[in-house]
Amino acid sequence: MTKMFLAGLLAFTAAPAFAQLEAPVSAPVSVAVPLAGIDLNTAEGQRTLDQRLRHAAADICGSASPADLKGQNALRRCRTETFAHASAAARAHIAASSSGQFALAAR
Structure with a gap:
């Protein structure tokens, strides 16, 4: 399994949600989410992955x-939409990697 397969994933999945912010403070366009040290076959490993994705x-x-309610x-x-997209993509990758396949399509 690729150790850093999510390196660019969030950049793709965050674009629609990120675009909704009217005046975002400078933020990275991608974030590497390391999988090293996570046993994704356990509940603890899944919680760790979710925490890293959040x-x-x-x-x-x-x-x-904090004064900008709309913001x-x-x-x-x-954050909610980005996490949901990244989580779904991560789980699809994990499932596919156990079968020796990997596919990622841009939305």
Whole structure:
């Protein structure tokens, strides 16, 4: 299994959600999510992957002023959607890698 297969994944999956932010603070366009040290066949490993994906989504989406309610709502939506897309793509990759296949299509 590729150790850093998610390196560019979040950049692709975050684009629609990230675009919804009206004035995002500078944020990275991609975040590497390392799989090293994670046993994805265990519940603990799945929780660790989810935690890493949530941190990466937060990095991708940036931040908004606490005084900006609209910005906070957009930020929350960006993080939720980015995590959902990345999680689905990660699980599809994990399932495919056990069968010796990998496919990633841009949305």
